[in-house]
Amino acid sequence: MLKVVAPMAGITDAEFLNKVIPLGFDVATLGGYSLDAPTIEASKRIVERGRNEFVFPVEETFSHIENEIASIKRVHGSVKVSANVRSTTPQPIIDIGNIADLDIVEINCHCRQEEILSVGCGQEMLKRADLGDFISEVVDNVDCEVSVKIRGNVEGVDTLEIACLIEEAGADYLHVDAMKKGVFDADYTLLKNICNNVQMKVIGNNSVNSELNAQKMIKTGVSGFSIARGVISGNLSFNISNF
Ligand SMILES: Cc1cc2nc3c(=O)[nH]c(=O)nc-3n(C[C@H](O)[C@H](O)[C@H](O)COP(=O)(O)O)c2cc1C
Numbered sequence: 001m002l003k004v005v006a007p008m009a010g011i012t013d014a015e016f017l018n019k020v021i022p023l024g025f026d027v028a029t030l031g032g033y034s035l036d037a038p039t040i041e042a043s044k045r046i047v048e049r050g051r052n053e054f055v056f057p058v059e060e061t062f063s064h065i066e067n068e069i070a071s072i073k074r075v076h077g078s079v080k081v082s083a084n085v086r087s088t089t090p091q092p093i094i095d096i097g098n099i100a101d102l103d104i105v106e107i108n109c110h111c112r113q114e115e116i117l118s119v120g121c122g123q124e125m126l127k128r129a130d131l132g133d134f135i136s137e138v139v140d141n142v143d144c145e146v147s148v149k150i151r152g153n154v155e156g157v158d159t160l161e162i163a164c165l166i167e168e169a170g171a172d173y174l175h176v177d178a179m180k181k182g183v184f185d186a187d188y189t190l191l192k193n194i195c196n197n198v199q200m201k202v203i204g205n206n207s208v209n210s211e212l213n214a215q216k217m218i219k220t221g222v223s224g225f226s227i228a229r230g231v232i233s234g235n236l237s238f239n240i241s242n243f
Pocket of ligand 1: 206
């Protein structure tokens with residue numbers, strides 16, 4: 001079972017990840033990072049209204065991420081490092097995916113901040129007619145593995161259909177925030193349906209904050225689970241090493 005630190009913009013940098021990896025994580029996710037002019041401008045607007053983001057000028061983003069990866073690999077040589085990224089076009093994602101020591105580039109089809117949605121990124125990506133081609137272009141042009149992070153149950157989107165499209169596009173991992181409006185737990189039925197219909201590795205996300213919820217997540221058939229808010233303090237309230 002893969003245990004993944006989920007991305008939290010403004011929080012999951014190398015310093016934070018180096019502290020929490022020893023809790024038992026196999027994959028550490030940096031970011032989310034905005035990579036091109038439209039998404040960087042959107043991130044700036046998010047910061048202006050007081051929300052945390054990692055914001056760098058477009059020409060500094062590459063070297064910043066490269067240095068963050070090196071800072072983790074120096075301390076934790078065997079952990080896989082992933083970078084969660086947003087861009088309106090595939091090329092900046094391909095550039096990051098070709099950083100020598102990056103293990104996984106994760107295409108962010110998940111954020112729901114209005115500023116990111118207004119440039120067609122985050123969960124709005126799930127509605128793009130060219131989503132499959134976008135993902136394939138990244139898959140075909142990077143040396144590392146490719147993950148796609150999606151939000152489940154987005155209005156107007158058939159999550160299962162999207163999962164199959166992402167598999168067809170050649171992604172290695174589908175990272176699913178199995179959120180369901182009005183429910184303060186993951187949508188385990190959705191995860192089970194996805195796992196029954198795709199061969200790629202599925203990483204289940206949402207509300208893994210106890211041993212019980214981790215077990216419920218594992219029972220759906222996922223290859224791994226990820227944790228964001230449950231580790232935001234720098235600690236976990238339960239032991240993940242046994243999974
Ligand atoms: C402060 C914060 C920042 C986040 N930033 C990102 C992000 O940049 N990219 C992303 O894909 N998900 C982001 N997320 C979503 C988490 O990765 C995760 O999907 C969500 O919090 C549900 O998982 P959890 O119940 O373990 O927290 C963020 C979550 C939080 C709390």
